[in-house]
Amino acid sequence: MTSRPAGRLRVIRVPSASPTSTLAGAVADGLGRRDKRLPCRFFYDEAGSRLFEAICKLPEYYPTRTEEAILRQHASDIVAAAGSGVALSEFGSGSSRKTRIIIEALLERQERLVYAPIDISLEFLEKSARGLVNRYRRLWLTAIGGEYNDAIPHLPKHAGPRLILFLGGNIGNLDRDEAVGFLGRVGRDMAPSDRLLVGFDLLKPVDVIVSAYNDAAGVTAAFNKNLLARINRELGGKFDLDSFEHHAPFVEEFSRVEMRLVSRRDQIVRIAALGRTFAFSKGEPIHTENCHKYSVDGFKAVASAAELDVRESWTDERRSFGLAMLARRGRDTCRLKRPRPTFKATGRTNRRTLIADG
Secondary structure, X not given: OEEEEEOOEEEEEOOOOOOOOOHHHHHHHHHXXXXXXXXXXXXXXXXXXXXXXXXXXXXXXXXXXXXXXXXXXXXXXXXHHHOOOOEEEEEOOOOOOOHHHHHHHHHOOOOOEEEEXXXXXXXXXXXXXXXXXXXXXXXXXXXXXXXXXXXXXXXXXXXXXXXXXXXXXXXXXXXXXXXXHHHHHXXXXXXXXXXXXXXXXXXXXXXXXXXXXXXXXXXXXXHHHHHHHHHXXXXXXXXXXXXXXXXXXXXXXXXXXXXXXXXXXOEEEEEHHHOEEEEEOOOOEEEEEEEEOEOHHHHHHHHHHOOEXXXXXXXXXXXXXXXXXXXXXXXXXXXXXXXXXXXXXXOOOOOOEOOOOO
C-alpha cells in the first residue's frame, strides 16, 4: 500500500494479490477461455472514465439522471437517516458528481466531513479528489485506488456512524452470488450504526433498457471498444477495433444487459506483452460486462442473503431506479423503527417509498 499525503487530501493505492488482478493476468485468463470474457473493471482507465462520464450525459442513458434526481429530492432525508457526525465512503466514486449532493447535505449538518472515495482508476480518482478538496474547505479526503474487495479493509474507521455509498447501479455489474458476497463483506466491516446506501436499476420496458446501452451517438460502443484499445496501448496488442462490433442485448433469462464485443471476421490477434496469439472466429463474442436489472423483491432478497436489512428506500415516480439504505442485521438494528408493511407507490418524486416488504 502506498500513500501520498497532501494537506486535506491523502491518496492510497491498494494492490491486489490476485493473479488476474492485473490487466495482463485478466487478458491471458479471459481470452484463453472457450467463452471469452474480460472483466468490466478494466473499462476504467483515464480514457474509459472520460467516455463513461460522456455516457452519463446521453439522452438514452436514464440511470444517472434518474438517480441524481432522487438524490436531490431526498438528500436531507438520506443524511438524516445516516445519523449525526457521519463519515462518508463510496465504492466506484468516478467523478463524484452525484456524491456532491450528499457531501453538501452533510456539510449543512456538521462542521467537517471525512470522505473516502474508492475507484479502480487511480489517475481519474486523484483528479476528482483534488477538485473536491478545492471546492469544499471543510472536507478531508482519503482517496483509495483499488478494486472494491481489496479496498474494504482500508475504509477509514470513525468514532461515529459511517455512510457508505454504492451508487450508479454498480451492483448490477455483479452476478447474484457476487453481489451477495460483496455486500456481505461490506456488512461485516460495518458497525451497527453504519449505513450502506445502494443504487439499483429496476426492471422496465426492454426497449428503454436496450436503448440505454446502444446509444445513437455510439459513445457506449466506443467505451466498450476502448477495452481493446487499452490492451493495444498497455500490452502491445494488435486488435483492429473496426473488426469488432459492440452488442448489448437484454437477456431476459438472467434479467440483465450483456455487453459484448463480437468479432466481425475470422482473425488472429497477437498481444506482445503476453507472447501469445488469440484466435477469434466470425461472430464470436467477448463478454465484457453484465448490467442486472432488479425487481423490488429481487433486490430485497440479495440484501437479505448478505445479512443486511433494508431500513429506508426511495424511488422516482416511474419506479425506474431505486435507492435503499441498508443496515447490518443484528440485535442493535432490530431495535430501529421497522418499515411499514407495504410498498406504496407515491406518484411523486418528493415522497419516500419503502421497498423492504416488496
